[in-house]
Amino acid sequence: MNIEKIRKDFPILNEKKAPIYFDNACMTLKPVQVINKMNEYYEQYPACGGRSHHRLAEKVTEETMKARKEIANFFNAKNEREIIFTRNTTEGINLVANSIRWNKGDIILTSDKEHNSNLIPWIVAKNRGLRHEIFKFNDVEDFKKKIKGVRLVSIVHTSNVDGSSNNVHEMIKIAHENNASVLLDAAQSAPHKSVDVRKLDVDFMVASGHKMLGPSGMGVLYGKMHLLEELNQFLVGGDTVKNSHYHTFEPEDIPERFEAGLQNYAGMIGFAEAVRYLKKVGLKDIEEHELKLNAQLTDAFNNLGITILGPKDPKLRSGVVGFNVGQMNPHDVALMLNTHNIMIRSGMHCVHSWFNAHKINGSARASFYLYNTSEEVEEMIKRMREIVKLR
Numbered sequence: 001m002n003i004e005k006i007r008k009d010f011p012i013l014n015e016k017k018a019p020i021y022f023d024n025a026c027m028t029l030k031p032v033q034v035i036n037k038m039n040e041y042y043e044q045y046p047a048c049g050g051r052s053h054h055r056l057a058e059k060v061t062e063e064t065m066k067a068r069k070e071i072a073n074f075f076n077a078k079n080e081r082e083i084i085f086t087r088n089t090t091e092g093i094n095l096v097a098n099s100i101r102w103n104k105g106d107i108i109l110t111s112d113k114e115h116n117s118n119l120i121p122w123i124v125a126k127n128r129g130l131r132h133e134i135f136k137f138n139d140v141e142d143f144k145k146k147i148k149g150v151r152l153v154s155i156v157h158t159s160n161v162d163g164s165s166n167n168v169h170e171m172i173k174i175a176h177e178n179n180a181s182v183l184l185d186a187a188q189s190a191p192h193k194s195v196d197v198r199k200l201d202v203d204f205m206v207a208s209g210h211k212m213l214g215p216s217g218m219g220v221l222y223g224k225m226h227l228l229e230e231l232n233q234f235l236v237g238g239d240t241v242k243n244s245h246y247h248t249f250e251p252e253d254i255p256e257r258f259e260a261g262l263q264n265y266a267g268m269i270g271f272a273e274a275v276r277y278l279k280k281v282g283l284k285d286i287e288e289h290e291l292k293l294n295a296q297l298t299d300a301f302n303n304l305g306i307t308i309l310g311p312k313d314p315k316l317r318s319g320v321v322g323f324n325v326g327q328m329n330p331h332d333v334a335l336m337l338n339t340h341n342i343m344i345r346s347g348m349h350c351v352h353s354w355f356n357a358h359k360i361n362g363s364a365r366a367s368f369y370l371y372n373t374s375e376e377v378e379e380m381i382k383r384m385r386e387i388v389k390l391r
């Protein structure tokens with residue numbers, strides 16, 4: 001992996017005051033290939049897709065169909081019609097939560113370390129007579145104890161708090177043996193390692209394009225075709241129907257029936273360009289690179305007495321280092337690093353429930369991606385040495 005060459009593709013990394021950008025779990029930077037592809041839409045064919053029959057509209061339809069195919073290939077879906085474009089992971093989860101034909105008393109099982117996106121929809125679902133149970137993150141034995149009678153397991157793949165992962169291979173197998181379906185939140189895994197929906201045999205999968213070099217506000221929901229066919233429609237209106245009368249309508253085919261209203265065409269096309277870029281660099285190399293950076297920062301933090309969240313072994317924490325400096329407010333740590341042009345995230349990372357349960361007031365978090373360098377990590381270590389002295 002040629003990092004120097006990769007960095008040339010990211011306009012912001014070539015500015016005079018290029019940031020040391022370690023907030024990739026929130027949002028990644030965008031390569032010029034993605035920006036150009038989106039500009040191509042706005043400059044050359046800024047029209048509607050799938051509706052009109054003029055030259056520009058047909059180009060939009062052609063490009064968005066190509067984009068859907070590209071995303072389907074990236075996740076190894078059997079059929080591009082199993083790919084539904086969304087705004088983000090949150091919307092994908094809400095779509096599933098609001099579209100399954102639930103029976104009163106159905107049980108949804110999540111882990112105890114879920115992003116609010118995969119917690120709040122299930123708390124709200126209790127108002128509709130559904131039950132929500134919780135197992136301990138990555139604890140297969142606890143999972144086995146709780147799986148009986150569950151209708152849907154909805155779990156995070158890789159945690160945005162500490163980078164550790166649920167043993168999803170095992171959990172999906174056990175869920176299926178118990179007749180439960182599985183919805184996988186791949187927001188923090190899909191950008192960094194292969195998420196092969198067929199190999200995993202997962203029923204639904206959601207991810208966010210903006211966490212994988214794609215445009216902001218662009219996501220994906222994958223679903224096995226026979227399960228998508230069983231879903232109710234969630235958002236309805238333009239483009240979700242083939243025909244309507246004053247009191248009835250005929251739903252559109254899948255996936256369009258789940259994509260209401262005029263779509264983010266530039267977003268779809270840009271998202272596809274992002275996964276093309278990731279494929280070209282290679283997810284295996286990206287993952288390996290992030291693990292090296294994680295090991296470097298972990299080593300230094302251990303020497304400085306900084307507490308790291310999650311497993312001790314950095315190999316089990318992907319490209320994420322969640323940490324605390326004694327009782328220091330994590331926002332202060334982030335603000336001090338910001339004065340040195342180092343950008344991290346601080347707070348509860350939308351996983352308030354886990355922090356509250358563990359009586360931790362939050363954490364600072366550095367998260368890496370393919371364009372980060374060992375020199376950047378070294379600079380952060382240097383600044384953290386100064387910050388630790390203020391403790």
Ligand SMILES: Cc1ncc(COP(=O)(O)O)c(C=O)c1O
Nearest residue numbers: 088089090115117160187188208
């Ligand atoms: C594990 C996880 N799930 C879900 C989300 C929500 O993603 P989005 O805001 O793109 O919907 C995030 C965002 O950080 C996340 O890290």
